[in-house]
Amino acid sequence: MIAYDQHLHTHCSHDSKESFDAICLAARARGLSGVAITDHADLFGVDPEETRDRIARSVREATEAGERYPDLSVSRGVEIGDYFASRDGGRSVLSLADYDLVIGSVHCLSFGKLNDAYSRCDFGETWSDGEIEGLFAHYLSLLLTMAETNDFDVLAHLTCPLRYLIGKYRRKVDLSRRRDAIAAILSAVIRRGAALEINTSGLSDGEPGGMMMPDEPILSLYRDLGGKRITFGSDAHTAARVGIGFREAEERVAPLGFTHYTVYRKREPIDLPF
Numbered sequence: 001m002i003a004y005d006q007h008l009h010t011h012c013s014h015d016s017k018e019s020f021d022a023i024c025l026a027a028r029a030r031g032l033s034g035v036a037i038t039d040h041a042d043l044f045g046v047d048p049e050e051t052r053d054r055i056a057r058s059v060r061e062a063t064e065a066g067e068r069y070p071d072l073s074v075s076r077g078v079e080i081g082d083y084f085a086s087r088d089g090g091r092s093v094l095s096l097a098d099y100d101l102v103i104g105s106v107h108c109l110s111f112g113k114l115n116d117a118y119s120r121c122d123f124g125e126t127w128s129d130g131e132i133e134g135l136f137a138h139y140l141s142l143l144l145t146m147a148e149t150n151d152f153d154v155l156a157h158l159t160c161p162l163r164y165l166i167g168k169y170r171r172k173v174d175l176s177r178r179r180d181a182i183a184a185i186l187s188a189v190i191r192r193g194a195a196l197e198i199n200t201s202g203l204s205d206g207e208p209g210g211m212m213m214p215d216e217p218i219l220s221l222y223r224d225l226g227g228k229r230i231t232f233g234s235d236a237h238t239a240a241r242v243g244i245g246f247r248e249a250e251e252r253v254a255p256l257g258f259t260h261y262t263v264y265r266k267r268e269p270i271d272l273p274f
Contacts, residue, residue: 003031003032003034004032005035005242005243005246006232007103007156007197007236010058014040014042020061020062023037027072030242033073034073036075036233036264037061037062038077039078040054041080044117045085045116048086048092052093058078059097062076075264076097076099077099077264078097080094080102080103081107082105083104085108102153103156104154106160107119111135111138113127114135118139118161123164123171124169132165132173135165137181143155144185147189147192153267154195154196154197154231157199157214159218160213163213167202182218182221186222190222193269195269196219197232198214199235200246200248201234201235202245203249210245212249216253219256223256223257228258229269231261231262234246
């Protein structure tokens with residue numbers, strides 16, 4: 001079983017109210033060996049001082065949680081979203097602590113009618129099929145910029161907008177048209193020796209067939225390009241979601257030829273066998 005959840009949020013993220021104790025107790029109950037607290041440091045349209053204060057508090061509380069739960073490895077991480085919005089802001093967040101891992105992601109877009117997080121947008125009838133395709137292409141271009149130019153250890157939820165475009169609004173996105181763009185992102189991850197996250201937030205325990213981000217075709221492409229490092233993260237914002245979908249994810253990933261997954265300590269990768 002996958003023993004480490006490398007993507008978790010607490011009350012130190014803007015979109016969670018969960019305590020560190022609840023996260024750690026849930027991980028222990030699920031039989032996990034370790035967790036990484038990666039609270040949000042989004043850089044698009046936010047107060048930089050407020051963001052720094054939250055992340056400094058997150059690092060401090062993660063350290064204290066590790067002392068309270070010595071049987072559980074509690075890593076100090078951060079999810080820096082939207083590097084493209086402020087490289088200085090990214091460097092400022094990175095200077096706050098000696099992190100165990102840094103996750104890079106893109107949550108917000110300025111495209112057409114959207115100037116906000118794509119998770120908060122209504123992609124209903126006011127968006128044409130062409131606009132939907134254009135928005136996803138724009139997202140991939142920003143993700144490539146982040147992957148090529150910024151400092152991170154793990155690229156998070158590569159296909160995250162599809163959770164809303166397809167999963168929530170049932171819009172069509174032709175991924176075959178984006179193969180080259182996705183391959184460029186994967187190649188950038190490989191060149192820097194980083195890891196690709198398998199995000200299980202779209203999965204449920206005991207209900208197979210949910211959305212894994214990215215899915216098997218993209219993971220196979222990553223492997224074919226020479227990618228070896230993968231991490232698993234539930235992206236949980238509540239204790240009930242810690243480690244969600246890990247069993248299904250392992251069953252779906254194992255046939256693709258990956259024999260190890262990666263955890264990070266002081267930003268150094270440690271490869272663990274399945």
